[in-house]
Amino acid sequence: MEAIAAQSWPGIICVSIAVNNTTDDSLERIGEARTRHAGRLDIRAVVAEFPAALAHAGSARRLAMTEGLRSLSSFEAGILVSTDADVRPPVDWLSNIVAAFGRGADLVGGKIVIDEENEPLPPSVTELRWAWDDYWSKVREIEDRIDPLIWDPAPRHGDHTGASLAIRANLYLACGGVPLLPTGEDRALVQAAVAMGGRLAHPADVYVRVSPRTDGRAEGGMAVGMRALFKAAESKNPPMAPAFDHWIERATWRKSMRQRADGGANIAHHEACLPPMPHDMQLKARR
Numbered sequence: 001m002e003a004i005a006a007q008s009w010p011g012i013i014c015v016s017i018a019v020n021n022t023t024d025d026s027l028e029r030i031g032e033a034r035t036r037h038a039g040r041l042d043i044r045a046v047v048a049e050f051p052a053a054l055a056h057a058g059s060a061r062r063l064a065m066t067e068g069l070r071s072l073s074s075f076e077a078g079i080l081v082s083t084d085a086d087v088r089p090p091v092d093w094l095s096n097i098v099a100a101f102g103r104g105a106d107l108v109g110g111k112i113v114i115d116e117e118n119e120p121l122p123p124s125v126t127e128l129r130w131a132w133d134d135y136w137s138k139v140r141e142i143e144d145r146i147d148p149l150i151w152d153p154a155p156r157h158g159d160h161t162g163a164s165l166a167i168r169a170n171l172y173l174a175c176g177g178v179p180l181l182p183t184g185e186d187r188a189l190v191q192a193a194v195a196m197g198g199r200l201a202h203p204a205d206v207y208v209r210v211s212p213r214t215d216g217r218a219e220g221g222m223a224v225g226m227r228a229l230f231k232a233a234e235s236k237n238p239p240m241a242p243a244f245d246h247w248i249e250r251a252t253w254r255k256s257m258r259q260r261a262d263g264g265a266n267i268a269h270h271e272a273c274l275p276p277m278p279h280d281m282q283l284k285a286r287r
Contacts, residue, residue, distance in 0.1 A: 001033040005040050009094040014071040018064035020048045021055045058185035062178035078169035082162045088209040096205045097166045104151040105201035110164025111157040115209040124233040131283050139247050146251035156202040162186035164208045171198050195268035242277035
């Protein structure tokens, strides 16, 4: 909450918090934050006790977003921004998100940056993370060269998860909102929005810092990815990734689809049906 209160964005910031299936002191902490940041944050907590089958990230995020909609004076001009309780955004996070919407985006994803300053990683894990960062940077360069998008210019990243995801309120409503999935609800929301013609952007100046912890509550969440990264670093065997030729082919396919009527929206439908890329190239260590 402190990071939201410290944002450079002027005026009162509306914060909607979903508190579900809790047995801890979350509500007490929220009350303290409401008092501490009175006049800066308009904190609205919505409490729910979901049945076991629905006690997951999809239900919680949908609940928070629904409450966020109620705080908007206009669905046409309103923007919903999703994040998680353990995320630490920089002070210009909201301002940079709004700037991206001003450049024509309908959705804005934020890069997930591991907070090694406060929680250092073992050298082997850091080196592997750097290798993956270099790989994805090269993939973005391929995409920008072959199929550049006006609303998503370079330099850019490729993250669009619930930890940092903004969407126009009217588009959120039009695509049905966060689906009730136990995991991957954020990616499913993005796919549905893009399939309706939503323009997705990944500005380099929109990012959040997250803990590299390996123990987490959310199924398929950040902690799962960190455990996989630790395991891969310990194995001493270089991970495999799709060769860059596959990304060249995919970017060329997207460009050809985009030239058709409603091609940009149809990419989301058709790309999901394409066979997965083979992992046929060893990831190279950063030098």
